[in-house]
Amino acid sequence: QQQVKQSPQSLIVQKGGISIINCAYENTAFDYFPWYQQFPGKGPALLIAIRPDVSEKKEGRFTISFNKSAKQFSLHIMDSQPGDSATYFCAASTMIRGSTLGRLYFGRGTQLTVWP
Amino acid sequence: GAGVSQSPSNKVTEKGKDVELRCDPISGHTALYWYRQSLGQGLEFLIYFQGNSAPDKSGLPSDRFSAERTGGSVSTLTIQRTQQEDSAVYLCASSLDSGTGNGYTFGSGTRLTVV
Numbered sequence A: 001q002q003q004v005k006q007s008p009q010s011l012i013v014q015k016g017g018i019s020i021i022n023c024a025y026e027n028t029a030f031d032y033f034p035w036y037q038q039f040p041g042k043g044p045a046l047l048i049a050i051r052p053d054v055s056e057k058k059e060g061r062f063t064i065s066f067n068k069s070a071k072q073f074s075l076h077i078m079d080s081q082p083g084d085s086a087t088y089f090c091a092a093s094t095m096i097r098g099s100t101l102g103r104l105y106f107g108r109g110t111q112l113t114v115w116p
Numbered sequence B: 001g002a003g004v005s006q007s008p009s010n011k012v013t014e015k016g017k018d019v020e021l022r023c024d025p026i027s028g029h030t031a032l033y034w035y036r037q038s039l040g041q042g043l044e045f046l047i048y049f050q051g052n053s054a055p056d057k058s059g060l061p062s063d064r065f066s067a068e069r070t071g072g073s074v075s076t077l078t079i080q081r082t083q084q085e086d087s088a089v090y091l092c093a094s095s096l097d098s099g100t101g102n103g104y105t106f107g108s109g110t111r112l113t114v115v
Helices: none
Strands: A004-007 A010-014 A019-025 A033-038 A045-050 A056-059 A062-067 A072-077 A086-092 A110-115 B005-007 B010-013 B019-024 B031-037 B043-050 B065-069 B075-079 B088-095 B110-114
Touching: A004 A086, A010 A019, A019 A086, A019 A110, A033 A062, A045 A056, A045 A062, A045 A072, A072 A086, B005 B088, B010 B019, B019 B088, B019 B110, B031 B075, B043 B065, B043 B075, B075 B088
Parallel strands: A010 A110, B010 B110
Antiparallel strands: A004 A019, A019 A072, A033 A045, A033 A086, A056 A062, A062 A072, A086 A110, B005 B019, B019 B075, B031 B043, B031 B088, B065 B075, B088 B110
């Protein structure tokens, strides 16, 4: 059973465009939602993360939008660049005792290609 | 060390042989996780160590898989009697016991090929 569902599986965007990746979850106990970026031959690296007490978090060109009632969250990459071409994974977890990061449940990933 | 170190980076083994994969987490990180990533697939959870607590082994796919963490630091994932379907990249990650600022830090993985 897939705890976190991610779409699309692949995405092609023109340089300068906006890339949008969506994720949905069912477990209302989840309270930590990170996005990871993975380049070929490397392990995933934390890109940005959000807690459910806010609806949006922005770091540079990367923004997470979070909709608690719909149990959905998305990653927006503004002004997409060829260097952003990578696989992106959303994930969700339940914080243990409010401070300890538990097991992460990952989406299946989105292969993003940004054409120059 | 500065990051999570995994060894070997690549391993080719014959079907039926046992393999050991090693993970050196970031110093001071109390939690350690193993995930498996098959070609074009997401990250499949295998096992999770948190401090002195009993490990969460719920993701291990069969009794051929086992893992241990010695002294709260280095971890070894052992696969006995390897099968071709075990071919994948095995990723290790570690995190601090508290705070979410850095989430998990992953190693670069061990690419296992069973022939």
